[in-house]
Amino acid sequence: MLTKSSTQTEEMVCFTDACYEGKVSVNSRIKLKDFDTGWAQNEKFQFLGKGKLKEMAKTMLEQNRRELAKAQELLYANNTYALLVILQGMDAAGKDGIIKHVMCGANPQGCQVTSFKQPSIKELEHNFLWRQVVALPEKGMIGIFNRSYYEEVLIVKVHRNLLEDQNLPERKYDSKFWKNRYEDIANFEQHLVRNGTVILKFFLHISKDEQKKRFVERLNNHDKYWKFSDNDIKERDYWDDYMKAYEDMINNTSTKWAPWCIIPADYKWLARSIVADIITTSIMSLGIKFPIVSEQKIKAIEEAKRKIKVLSGHR
DSSP, rough: OOOOTOOOOOGGGGHHHHHHTTBBBTTTTGGGGGGSSSSSSSSHHHHOOOHHHHOOOOOOHHHHHHHHHHHHHHHHHSOOOEEEEEEEEEESSSSHHHHHHGGSSSGGGGGGEEEOOOOOOHHHHHTTOOEEEEETOOOOOOEESSOOOGGGHHHHHHHHGGGGGGSOOOOOOOHHHHHHHHHHHHHHHHHHHHTEEEEEEEEOOOHHHHHHHHHHHHHGGGGHHHHHHHHHHHTTTTTHHHHHHHHHHHHOOOSSSSOOOEESSSSSHHHHHHHHHHHHHHHTTTTOOOOOOHHHHHHHHHHHHHHHHHHHHOO
């Protein structure tokens, strides 16, 4: 069984504090305006100052990358649990960066990333959870959803005309309709957890000003033109609607078995460090161990050693 490295300094524990401050409890009614998107999350962070905090964040991220590699090997070898990481956030919130910088230490054979774009015609012919179900990670694997079934209570709630493409029997998109969707999602996640999937849900909370700044950087950098879409700018007009949709989503689907973590995302170095710490700590807290090798297999290993030794003697 793995535990967090003892090389962690006492100061670094403040990252864990930030994680729990951003974890949404069951039956809470949060307002996103109450959650700071910047680096000064609490008194500890403010005391340390931005420079010291950034230095610590980078150190912490490197440490968690190493620990994640070991934790992933244990998860794969134990083959009892799967880990599902869900990343949600506005455009330019840093979802791709989280995947690139947090998971770069993971073994690609044990990690699968799925990005969900506009649903295909085939996907629209199924229920709204179907395309994510077929992409779920197997036991021993880490699965990352870059956006997810939560888009079905976000973009389609802001742009309700999109629901017409789903050919639903119920065409009255009132509060009862959304309540049923939230319940479907919560029940689906409970089913997954009961069957061994650990679910970590991250909302990357970016400010409108910081999003604008990142869009400007993309528009002024030829190497980032590929990231830009006309819809990115158009969707900014619906910012308030999206914030309300995210609040409703979090308030209705943050459960005991799959709570939401609201991650301050204006500073990429802070967001990446917090997410890495939560992922690594979550795997290690499972209490799993490497499989116990049977006596028969130990005998086979000893025999293999003997044969290798004999072969080595013939060289």
